[in-house]
Amino acid sequence: MSVLNSEATARDAHYETEAALDHYFHHPNTPPFLAHRFIQRLTSSNPSPSYVEAVATAFTDGSYDGIGNG
Numbered sequence: 001m002s003v004l005n006s007e008a009t010a011r012d013a014h015y016e017t018e019a020a021l022d023h024y025f026h027h028p029n030t031p032p033f034l035a036h037r038f039i040q041r042l043t044s045s046n047p048s049p050s051y052v053e054a055v056a057t058a059f060t061d062g063s064y065d066g067i068g069n070g
Contacts, residue, residue: 031056 024030035055039047058064 031059035059 032052035052036047039051039055044051054064058068062068062070
């Protein structure tokens with residue numbers, strides 16, 4: 001990025017940051033990765049695969065067992 005045009009540089013940095021965050025958020029490995037880390041920090045240090053899958057699915061769908069609206 002150029003240091004000469006600060007407005008264009010700030011705009012480009014904003015777009016690139018948003019694109020990177022969107023890429024990580026929509027990557028298929030993000031829900032299981034985050035689910036495993038959340039479970040480890042909040043409940044169990046060695047969660048079962050079905051527990052990780054349930055949390056990852058809830059993260060992806062936005063609801064669990066009728067709770068949440070997507």
